[in-house]
Amino acid sequence: MLIYKNLKKIALTAVMVIPFLYCTDKKNVDSFELKTTPSVYWIGDGQTPLAHDSLFYGDDPAPMFRKEIQVKEKLKSATLLITAAGYYKATINGQRVGINYLDPAWTDTRKRIYYAEYDISDLLNNGNNCIGVILGNGFYNPLPLKMWGRRNLREVLDVGRPAFIAKIVLLYENGEKVEMGTDKNWKFSPSPILKNNVYLGEVYNAKNETEGWDLPGFNDSNWSEAIFSTGPEGELQKSFFPHIQITDYVKPINIYSSGKDTFIIDMGVNFTGTYRIKLSGNPGDSIVFRFGERVYPDGSLNPLTTVCGQIKKKGMGGVGAPDIAWQTDTYILKDENPVWFQPEFTFHTFRYMEVSGISAQPALSDISGLALSTAVQADNNFYSSSDLLNSIQDATQRTFRSNLMSVQSDCAAREKFGYGGDLNATSESFIYNFDMKSFYRKTVYDWVDAINDSIFVDTAPFVGIQYCGLSWESAFLTTQYYLLLYYDDQELVKEMYEFNKKWMEKAQRIHPRGVVDSGLGDHESLSPVPVELTGTSHYLMCAEIMQHFASIMNDRASEKKYEQLAASLRKQLKEQFWSKPVTEKINKQTLFATLLYHKVIPEEETKMAVDSLIQAIKEAPASHFTTGIFGTKYILEALSEYVSPEKVFEIVNSKEFPGWGFMISRGATTIWETWKESDDTFSNCHPMFGTITEWFYRWLGGIRPILQHPGFEKFIISPCTPDGLNEIRVNYRSPYGTIVSNWVKDEDKTTYEFEIPQQSSVQIQLKKDLSQKITVTAVSDPSLNPNAIKGLNEGNFELSAGKYVVTIYNHTF
Incomplete structure (x- = not known):
């Protein structure tokens, strides 16, 4: 047991006793x-x-x-x-x-x-x-x-x-x-x-x-x-x-002159990493590199969305700091012989690289982008018949990889910090795309080291920021929950349990009334959202998580305590945001999506909330989402569950503002920090709105875990087949093996292909009329008798491990 003491205002006080696993590799006993x-x-x-x-x-x-x-x-x-x-x-x-x-x-x-x-x-x-x-x-x-x-x-x-x-x-x-x-x-x-320096870059003198x-x-x-x-x-x-490694090689697509002895290299996509370039010139020449996510209309480099800490004027960064803290490297030639240069101890986020101080234009073959990222395993895939959806998925995955630099950052150029709010919003999305088990374990330990006993902190490792509140720090607890849900990591639950209980006591001390009344709300929502809504809903989620953790630990007294806390928080949310009119200006999309997502509204009144959510969407620009960091995750799920995933698809499959398609139509190859386009302030490579990829896997592929059977021992496949989309291919690597959920439509039928790993089973939920014919073929077991499958005609049935082809015919019988 480690007793974490109050060390330089960062560690927990001695009242927090933490059972801790020292991260040894148990499989490698000879290490x-x-x-x-x-x-x-x-x-x-x-x-x-x-x-x-x-x-x-x-x-x-x-x-x-x-x-x-x-x-x-x-x-x-x-x-x-x-x-x-x-x-x-x-x-x-x-x-x-x-x-x-x-x-x-x-x-x-x-x-x-x-x-x-x-x-x-x-x-x-x-x-x-x-x-x-x-x-x-x-x-x-x-x-x-x-x-x-x-x-x-x-x-x-x-x-x-x-x-x-x-x-x-x-x-x-x-x-x-x-x-x-x-x-x-x-x-x-x-x-x-x-x-x-990780922000400003590297200077290399070959002499x-x-x-x-x-x-x-x-x-x-x-x-x-x-x-x-x-x-x-x-x-x-x-x-x-996994460690940070080169995860991709990016080939430039264009190079052009932007001034005397200055060239712009277009790498084709925005990414995080470094580069390798062949250089030549005169002895002592200084070749300077600058980086940006954008160029100005005249083709010159725009570095402003990647400037460290928004340091953009003289004196702002302190004595000796550059007037503008942009990303830059310098190489000083020692002789006339051509040389290859690759920086070692810095990383940049960029699509465009400006090279100055050379007289001859470099050849495209002499330049390679080296995409760096924590090398998490990437066996999961999503593909659709929609080029737009595929572009959104590619941009999202590229954004996620760009922000996995040993911590999950919010933007890998300007800040590089591991913010908890982004974890709360996107950790499920990352899990659907990559094997995040060991990375997120490391993340949880980072939070253990960052948390103190008196105030909520925003990042792990701690960098001094502490104003966003419970919705950020609670990510250490929700991350444990997702590790349990998706990987059945009960060991971590047991290891962290006493620490988690002390954290809940801290949350109660800071918010004794239950309502979270300080911190940041739905960051980057296009309309205001009070922290009382999003913060309290995260507190509610924490109470429910701890209720479940207490059940795992057979701690019945705590289980009852957290159940009562959850009921109290749900009641307060209902009273403040549902039972009486909300008089303050608020993003109603986030309001109703949050209440529906967290099951705050009584079942008999759910239809009223759903109607209100639909009306809030209709009143938005292009009838699109205007939600922020948390509301976007909530509205994707709530609208799919309570209205239809087809409605979500209509919004996602559009290039109008605001939306992912609008970003793609404007040339984005990574996801922006804001719905509105920014060329001078906000990151163009930010994971926050990457929650859309979770929706691709959960609703178009239909693959969903079940809490009572964590780690996909038993799970759900319930794919949606919206009009305008003809094919989906999804595979997800679970602890038991690869899950496959594919479907394709033609004029007469919809054909599904499912693969269920060994030692697991699935509940299939398909949308069909009772009059439609459905057939099942077990590719892995031709002896299967479809007539023995209960619930088949209703489209709600269970399958064991194996490969299956299920067909629903459009015509009726």
Whole structure:
């Protein structure tokens, strides 16, 4: 048990006792541990911390470290365990170790630091070898940028000089084991990377390159001895989740001149990552790269939607900060020979790349975009006969991947923070597209480290923002619920239960009346939404989740307590927003969708609420949705359940404003932060409105989990076949295997193809008239007797594991 104390206003007070799993890989019992011991130390360059903010913006070369090691014959295995405070790149004999980038994952390093374990057997030779490490700043040594003119990350994060800790373990065939850790026998020297920052970019001076520095036999006599570092205080834990890797290669589609010695490269799509480009010029030439999601009508770069913290005027970012904190890199040539450049310790979100300082136009074949993302498994797919829906799905998936950078960010350029509101809105959508189990476990632990005992925080890791309220912090609890619902992760429920109970006590202290009366409401709704509606509905959801968790824990007293709390919150929502007229200006779409989604309205009065919701949609521009971060999720579900998914399809399958189709019609390849188009403020790559992909899977594919049978042991398939759509192909990878729900329509019939994994079963719910003929063929079991299937003629029947073809004929008999 870990007792989290009040550490620098971030940790929980000692009353919160947390049963904690230390994130070990149970499947790999032979893995080694990385920990500080008398022979393994944190090491760095030992430079004195800078005394004034302005000094942070000068050159500060990333240190590179080297150590030669001897390897004997008959080596059985070799393992490198490594992590850093900041980022690291490791090489063995000049070759990169692994395929991870921007490692380790961002955490509160006061609490925990994840390390990676690499098999380096194939990189080592008999005899002398060299391991090299270069350190980047990451979020451990950020610039003192005053984001929004006031928020300096150095005042909140655990900060210091970059450092690293590593151990090599050699096992020989004769049973001999040799361990070598980081110590003072390592040497270091400044690298050609003069500056590196996750927001502003990287400066690389090739004139400072040291040929062969990470190869054996290099003369390092003039290098400095590594300096012992205290390192961060956090516990070293083996990573159990995917790392950031190159997940796609993006080929540019166009390049053109935008001024003297300046060119614009159009990558074709907006994405997060870096690039590789072939450069040439004169010795000492500085080639400058800038990045943006848009270009102006004259074709010049528009970088303003990706500017860090909206720093867009002189003095706003603090002493020494740039007037405009745009994304930029610089490469300084050392000679006339062509060279390939790829930044190492930064990442950008961009479609357009401006290159200045070169006289000759680069060839498209000499440029490649490297899309970076946490490499979550992506076995799930959605395809339809609608090009528009497919474009929306592609843009949504690209947006999601762009914002999976070890935390689930809200925008991977301007902020890069892990906001809880976006988790509450989109975690189910992410789960429908990717295997998020281990990523979201890491996310829950990030929140454990971020939460304090007195106020709600907005992000994990905590970056000092604490005004959005319960609807943001409660994401740590709802994420646990979705891990249970979709992956049957009961272990996490049990592990976090006491912590969750203490959090509910905290919520009660902050909102003793039950009504959530502070924080942010339906962010980016086109009309106002009071936090009393959305915040209290999230509190209600938390109470219901805890009621279910208490049932799992056989904690009957708590189960009853949370049941009563849920009933009280539902009553207060009903009294404030349904039983009496709402006099304040409010987005009625969000109002009625929220009340329907959270089952606040009595069953006998539901039709009135549904009629009110329909009227609110009719009164909106183009009869489309005007909802924000939470209302959009709610209205997609409520309108589908209480009216029809066909009505949702009419809205989604449109290019009029506001809507996803409008974004696509305006050239969007990622989802915007706002319904309205923004070319100077709001992110063009934001997951918030990506909830539409959840609707694709849940209603067009019809694949839905059942809480009483978590992890898809038993589930529902209830696809919708709206007019104007002729085909859907959906597959979802559940813990039991792949679920398939396809359908295709022609003039005479609708044909469904279903695949149910082994050891699971499904409740099929199809829309049909009793007079329509329905047939079932079991592809995997030709002996199946359709007449034995109960409920088949009604279109509501159960199937066990296997592959099936179900046909409903349009004509009646």
